[in-house]
Amino acid sequence: MRRSAVSLALLAVLASACSSPEAGSPVPEGDQGEPTTGAPTTTASSATAEPLPERPEALPIDAVNPCDLITDAQRAELKVVRARETKEDTEAECALTVETDSRNIDVRIVSDTREGVDAWLKGDRNVDAEVATIEGYGAARFWLKGTKGSDCSTAIDVADGQNLQVGLLIPGQQWTREKLCETTDRFAAAALATLRVG
Template identity: 35%
Template sequence: MRRTIWLAASTLALALIGGCGSSSGGTAAPDTTPPSDTASQPTASPSMAASTRPREIKLDGKDPCGLISAQQRAKFSIEREPRPGTSDAFKASNCSFSTKVGVYRITAVTTEGVEAWRSGNRTGKAEEQQPIAGFPAIAVTLPNDDRSCSVAVDVADGQYLYSTAQVDKGKESELPAMCEAARQFAEAAMTTLTASS
């Protein structure tokens, strides 16, 4: 009888010792990963962002000027021809659409993902927005700039569509809701982009 109890106790002790440090079966295990310098900075995983997109739309080779149709330009009171350019900040192609009170701009960012704004790698305040055409979106405002607002639409891993609305100095009252204007312009561009991709 004593031998049976001793064997049962020994077996139980071995089972408990063998379970220490294992993460299976719900047992907590210590984290042995060395601390990272960026651990305190929140980052958005590209795969997490991808899971909320209805699909992926690559911007490589896309002409930003072609994302706003003539009919859409009329809706935004754009009377001049769009001007293609390059964004030094993003090292990406963009297109400017001038109005009587300011300018709209579309940039096809292919050099970084939208998580650059969420993680604080870029200067600016990012606020989550309702999705545009099912794609995650954020509004971006820059410090000391009360005349513009941008909306970034997460279209693919490492890429996003960046729509900016900027009002000319002295005409702020004519375009008071700049973030809403930037969003509407992004919606127009996304309508074209989703239809052609």
Template identity: 30%
Template sequence: MIVALTASALVACTPLPDNKADGRVDEPLSVTTTPRIALPARPAELPLDGVDPCTVLSADQRMQLSLDNPPSAYVESSFGNAKACTIRSSISGNVVRLVLVTVEGIEVWLSENAQVEAAPTTVSGFPALTVRTPGIDDVCTVEVDVAAGQFLDVMFRDGGNKTQVKQDILCQGAQRAAEAAVAGLLQRG
């Protein structure tokens, strides 16, 4: 009896969609919430302060990733003027970007404001997220939680190939590049 009364009260309180002049009906917007992702603890701290992003990957690692052009350093303003490096492959046509973010932690990708699809993964035992932006399918990033309030952003994108690379393949490339980058950071340790 109480269940029936509660259900009828909910139905009575639910606003009905308005009919438009042309006969269409606008449906109420559905409410979507981002599920809370719990990341495991880091196995160690790999602070990024003072690291040159263009030296994170060794020449051998770059060749294993088919990154045959010289690294190019710059500052990424969207991550608080973080040090960044891009490396292009004339072999595959793809591009890798490494950004050493020291002004905020990986949690920024779990915020509802991020407007991305974040899936948990690990990189060499470190908690990480594979991040895809809805509507943008020529790029994939892996965000690695390397230290408190810091993360390594590894983007892998299609650099303008004749045949567009599928995003799942780009995500695999981002994962491989992230593994190599964390290995490079661990060797510094």
């Protein structure tokens, strides 16, 4: 099986043109109210230490536009200054430009409908990985082997053979692994909250 296009996409933070306006996404309708972006409930362990927990419910993402998963309110709280749809092969993607104290960074959200989270935990890819839990959902956190404070991705087990993935690559800027993964966890939790409301 070839290396996932997602991991290749993370090696080059996009500067591609948008295919849709940069206006915010509508808030999903429902009784549960506006999703929030508070600190996510997360845990982590070695990739081989434990299996993924059973997911609370399946949340298929076949028809999901990743840019719709971060609402206007969430964008304001997460300091998103720009959002643009992109595409890598057949995977739907959204690139979010985020304002930080030192510089703007790009966070990428991918709806991967071709493989499950377990693909990142098998040990046959050029990544180090760990099992995590995001708001009760099993997840994989992973980063390229040999890197120090430059990348992290959080992939959530949303449905059989599918994962919702958030990636961050900051070449040349040494963030701690904890800070990188904390950022991807936070965006993953926000996207998951919107997906559950929808």
